[in-house]
Amino acid sequence: MAWHSDLEHCTFKASEFDREQFENFAAVLSELGISFNYEISASGRTAKVEVSELPDKWDARKKRTRNAGRPSMPLWLPGNSIFDSETTCAEFLAGLETHTAAEAMEQLGLTRSTYFRRLKSIRELVEWERVHNPQRKREGLKELHHTLIGVR
DSSP states (O other), rough: EEEOOOOSSEEEEESOOOOHHHHHHHHHHHTTOOEEEEETTSSEEEEEEEEEEOOOOHHHHHHHOOOOOOOOOOOOOTTSOOOOOOOOOHHHHTTTTOOOOHHHHHHHTTOOOHHHHHHHHHHHHHHHHHHHHHHHHHHTTOOOBBBGGGGG
């Protein structure tokens, strides 16, 4: 395969390819919003592809991963919080039965939207413990209990 590239434009020739797979490749490029032109030879054995407005590495990663920026940070508890680094997720959920969401948000130092994302993660971790700890106990392994500090 011959290849020529600069920062915004790329040209290459493909040979010995399956036409259906090539059409799928073209469809994927189109779905990603990458503008390109291609020309299949008369014999159908080679194709010349010209990609213009090639995305830079960061744009390509953003389109591929669906990360809306940086990764989520672990939960940091404010100094005046009633929770500490040893508070388990199960203890936190038990405390929600007697406290409001607003009180919990304040104690964790989180905004409303972040609080509910973290609450979902906490519930998933507690469910994981409920499912896996009995099996670990049968196998003679120590039970695992997730703390609030590890929640993302």
